[in-house]
Amino acid sequence: MASELGEWQEIESSMLDPRVIDHDEQLVSREGLDDADVDQIVRVMQSLRAWHETDRRMAEASRRYMKLNATDMRALRFLIAARNQSKVVKPGQLAEYLGISTASTTKLLDRLERGGHLVRAPHPTDRRALVISVTDTTRIVARESVGRTHARRFAVAAALTPHERDVVIRFLEALKGTETDD
Known part of the structure; x- marks a missing residue:
């Protein structure tokens, strides 16, 4: 085995x-490489x-x-970041960030609100609008799970020299540029 x-x-x-x-190097040229x-x-x-x-x-x-899907997690990370910057978020802003329809956003918000992850409240200056924010409980749980992982990743990047970080950045940016519409 x-x-x-x-x-x-x-x-x-x-x-x-x-x-x-x-x-036979039809796609990948190895010219000049041993x-x-x-x-x-x-x-x-x-x-x-x-x-x-x-x-x-x-x-x-x-x-x-x-107990969330990938879009739910992206939404919560966005709401946590907005809260940490003292910014209010309207449902339409979240829909735009996530790249989903307003109908899908409504379903997402209903689901997250039922799960105790967010609250909807009247906008502080626009009576016709709502704002959404993450609950303290979800913010704390996210910090203890996703936040701790991010902290470990940050420490790995911080251990590199500035020159090494520049090399990694150039490499990853170049990789990002290889995306095609094929």
Whole structure:
């Protein structure tokens, strides 16, 4: 069984190696790169994959712990950030941030309000509008789960030198630029 697991890990690991998945260089040019360069690049890609998987598992654990879906969690993070900046949020602003319709926002707010995660109140200056805010209980629970994870991630980034952080930023920004509409 252990050898089978090792074989699967070897196959999975090789899926990011262009020498395996694109050996004739139809997509990935290896011009000017020796095997040591390619090995290191593959390790970078494997580390990104491992980070993505870790992030996915941690986000899923937070959602399960709080019994919320991904959109609910995004909404609550937005409301917590707004509260921390003493800003009021109207439902339409939340809909715009989440990129969802006003009808979907109403359903989301109903669900979060029933769950005790937020409250709706009259707008302080516009009698026709409502504002939404996160409850203290949800804010505290989010800080203890998602907040602690963020603090650990921040510490990892803080341990880098300014030059190393610049390299990471350039790399991640360049990766973001690889997104296509294909």
